[in-house]
Amino acid sequence: MLSFPILGERMAKRSPFKDLVEGTGKSKVGYGKIRFCGRQAANDGLQYFWVDTCCIDKSSSAELSEAINSMFRWYHDAAKCYVYLSDVSVYGSVEKDQVSQWRWKPVFRKSRWFTRGWTLQELIAPASVEFFSMEGERLGDKRSMEQSIHEITGVNVQALQGSPLYYFSVDERMLWAVRRETKREEDAAYSLLGIFDIHMPLIYGEGRKKALKRLKNKIKKSLEDKPPALPPALSSKHEDAFKCQEAEDAPWIVPFDRNPHFTGRELQLAKLREMLSVGRGQTTKVAVMGLGGVGKTQLVLELVYQIREEHKNCSIIWIPATNIESLHQAYVDVARQLSIPGWERDNANLKRHVQGYLSKESSGRWVLVFDNADNIDMWMAKPESEPGSGRLIEFLPRSKQGSIIFTTRDRKAAVKLAHWNMVEVPEMKKEVAKELLQKYLLNLELTKYPQDTEALLAELTYLPLAIVQATAYINENRITLADYLYLLADQEEGVIDLLSEEFADDGRYHNVKNPVATTWLISFEQIRHRDPLAADYLSFMACIDPKDIPQSILPAGASRKKEMDAIGTLSAYSFVGRRSADQCLDLHRLVHLATRNWLRTEGKLTKWAAKAVARLNEVFPDADHKNRNIWRAYLHHARYVFESCVFKVEAVDNGALLWKFGMCVHSDGRYSEAEKTFSQVVGIRKRVLGAEHPDTLTSIGRVAWTLSNQGRWKEAEELEVQVMETRKRVLGSEHPDTLTSMANLASTYRNQGRWKEAEELEVQVMETRKRVLGSEHPSTLSSMANLASTYSNQGRWKDAEELQAKVLQICSRVLGSEHPDKLRSMANLASTYSNQGRWKEAEELEVQVMETRKR
Incomplete structure (x- = not known):
């Protein structure tokens, strides 16, 4: 009897009998497998080898019938069976001498060879089965890998070891083949x-x-x-x-037709397929999660249609899990279509009936989809109204032939339902979003202006639901992309109206609102019910800028853990993103808009805007340079509040935040913005405190200060004269505030080159401060420095030098050698030396200032 090996391979790209007879097969891909088999047989010292597709003439029905009826015996009698796995590679990114099992084993478990009908006898019949990768590397044999093969195929280990097959029941042998x-x-x-x-x-x-x-x-x-x-x-x-x-054709219980406009998501589809194909000897559970409207349902819908195309014997069952009522109705429909015995008589135990039916191995392969599984309480809580009933999660069927897919907006729900098996659906890439837009538009000419297309997609945040809604409106009203963009630039209420437009969508449930502005309402309610602090944070963030939100700006919770849980809840719903670099949060722009609409509808927007002002006023630091990193992080949030349609400029409580904001933006050199803010403060203080109140006059002085810094000397001068004269009358000519206003006016004169007028005021201020405050008071020293500056501007170097030297001497004695004011006075004196050509003296002072400031 001849000793020969047999080649086991998947039914793909084979080189048939006719090609070999006619000599035309050598150029075909499958011929490489035959070469491999020949080489391996020679290496094993075998003279002949047999490959079914090139050793059977399938054009002869008699030969084909004889071969199929004899095939098991031929495999059984073969010296070896070589299994060439064309979809398993041992190398990947590593060198050939670094073959590692951990790289190829996961791929091995997913090989299509284990899913083909004819390969079952190739696995069981031969005494020796050896597995090879696409590179021809030996991976192992049936004996050494029997446990893994058992887990992948469900074939009894004893059957793999060669026990007679009549030891195994018909049921068991049929189940080896059922998938x-x-x-x-x-x-x-x-x-x-x-x-x-x-x-x-x-x-x-x-x-x-x-x-x-x-x-x-x-x-x-x-x-x-x-x-x-x-x-x-x-x-x-x-x-x-x-x-x-x-x-x-196994049962197909899916409420939607296939979406002909489905676009992209190749990566997510591949990941889902990978997760569903891994055999673990138990029910596979996968959660598909992402922001509402990002396309989770459409992704899973496309997946099940693809599965159906490839696996006609796989049952597909789709259950909407939005609420307990829709879920129960779906179970009724499933029980009816599956013809489950007794379900009508025992309607209360529908879930148990469906669980029992799908848990039977005789039910074959199935995929069960729970769409919109957002309410985790519905799954984990035990119903109080149904004595003896269990939690919904306990009624999930268990079968190693089954897979369960959950779609959910809530990452926390995804973890509890599917553990680590999650596929996150991100926002669409720009090019994919553009393709989706084009598929839904009736008039493709509208996309010939790239700038409009890109601007519209960016405004819609590349969200599929928003894109589909926009195209529905554009198609119906026959407008251009630019027209729709113009509508999106309208006031907030107008944009909300636009995004609240209902539209026809065959891929969504009829009892669920589909516009962007309302699609998250159910999520808002779930968050409010489950995590009140998270709902408060969402409401608060809706009243500030949605980008770059420092966690320190959020209202304090009952504990740090509560705060972290609340942020986790919002992150779980994909409402906020957390940046690892600075721990700031970003609230999705359309969620921000929808939340504001939600608050407005509930009559709570004004209340939360006031809370945002109060919290900002609480955490906003003063304009000191050392606080710059903090107040810069808060500025754009305060600005958003000020520009909000519900912000009341005249409210007394808002004045304090406006003042802090103005001081900070002025410190940052944004004088025009500071002017506007201080002017608002003036208006509040005039109305509340009166036109001559000291605080009102201070705020007017700040407006003049910003005008002066913008070079608008005349306007600044008018306000400063007004403040000075009022303070003289109300506070007295020697009051510190009066002297400050005189000094400010002198500075404005100096900036206009009006040296004499400046000098007169500065001398008056200096002498008065010496008498009232003392010659060593910081304000007195400041006025002396200002007068010295005026002398310098007139070229009166000696007069300037004399005053500056005196200021330096006092600063050194009173403030210390390293105080900033002392260093500033040294720098001023050095400048005066330099202007007189006294370079050495100037250099000595400048070096001393530089080294001290460095230190």
Whole structure:
């Protein structure tokens, strides 16, 4: 008897018998596998090898029938079976001498070879089965990998070890094949002839059901002829096992047609397929999560249609889980369509009936989708109104042939339902969003202006739901993209109206609102019910800028843990993103808009805007340079509050925040913005305190200060004269505030080159401060420095030097050698020396100032 190996391979890109006879097969991809088999046989010292596709003339029905009926025996008698896995690579990114099992084993478990009908006998019949990668590297054999193969295929380990197949019941052997597929439908039966030691003629064209029926009759006859001493191979579940195999089209319970406009998401589809294909010996659970409107439902819908195309015998069941009512109604429909016995008589236990049905191995492969599983309480809480009933999560079916997919907006729900198996759906990439826009537009000419297209997609945040809604409005009203952009630039209420427009969408539930502005309402309510602090944070953030939100600006919670949980809840719903670099939060722009609409509808927007002002006033620091990093992070949030349509400029409580804001933006050199802010403060203080109140006069002085810094000397002068004269009358000519206003006016004169007028005022201020405050008071020293500056501007170097030297001497004695004011006075004196050509003296002072400031 000849000793020869057999090549086991997947039914793809094979080199058939005719090609080899005519010599035309060498250029085909499959020919490489034949070369491999020849080389490996030679390496193993075998003279001949056999490959079914090139050793059987399939054009001859007699030869084909004989070969199929003899195939199991041929595999059994072969010296070895080489399994060439064209979809398993051992290398990837590593060098050839660094082959690691951890790289190829996950891919090995997902190989399509384990899903084909004909490969079952290739696995079981031969005594020796060796597996090879696409590079021809040996991965192992059936004996060394039997546990992994058992987990992947469900085939009993004893069967893999060579125990006679009649030791295993018909049910068990049928279940080994139930998840496998064949290219020709009749082969679902013909590929099992050897597994059951049956011979019968092939009748291609009879169909799957008839072929399996003939096989079943042959098995029954065979069992009747067996001696009773042999182990019983036919159980009471025999009919169920065959019923599963006979099903040409398994149940399809999906409420939506396929979306012809589905676009992109290749990465997420591939990841889902990968997760669903990994055999773990238990039910696979996967959660698809992302922001409402990002396209989770459409992604899973496309996935199940793809699965259906490839696996006709896989049941697909879709259950909307928005609320308990929709879920119950879906279970009724599922029980009816699956013809589950007794469900009508025991309606209260519907979930248990469906669970039991799908948990049977005879139910075959199935995918169960729970869409919109956002309310985790619905899954985890035990219903109080139904005594004896369990939690919804406890009614999930369990079967190693089944997969459960949840779609949810809530990452926390995703973790509890599917643990680590999650696929996050991010916002669309720009090019994919553009493709989606084009698919939905009736007039493609509208996209010929790239700037309008890109601007519109950016405004819609590349959110699929917003894009579909926009195109519906554009198509219906026959407007351009620029027209829609113009509408989006309207006042907030107008934009809300636009984004609240209902539109036809066959891919969404009829009882659920689909516009962007309302799609998150259910999420808002869930958050408010489950995590009140998270709802408060969302309301607060809706009243400030949605970008770059420091966590320190949020209102304090009952504990740090409560605060972290609240932020986690908003992150779980994809409402906010957390930046690892600075721990700032970003609230999705359309969620921000929708939340404001929600608050306005609830009559709470004004209340939360006031809370935002109060909190900002509480955390906003003074304009000191050392606080610059803090107040710069808060500025744009205060600005957003001021520009809000609900901000009341005249409110007394708002004046304090306006003042802090003005001081900070002035310190940052944004004088025009400071002018506007201080003017608002003036208006509040005039109304509340009166036109001559000291605080009112101070705020007018700040307006003049900003005008002066903008070079608007005349306007500044007018205000400063007004303040000075009023303070003289109200406070007295020697009051510190009066002297400050005189000094400010002198500075304005100096900036205009009006040296004499400036000098007169500065001398008056200096002398008065010496008498009232003392010659060493900081304000007195400041006035002396200002007068010295005026002398310098007139070229009166000696007068300037004398005053500056005196200021420096006092600063050194009173403030210390390293005080900023002392260093400033040294720098001023050095400048005066320099202007007189006294370079050495100037240099000595400048070096001393520089080294001290460095230190």
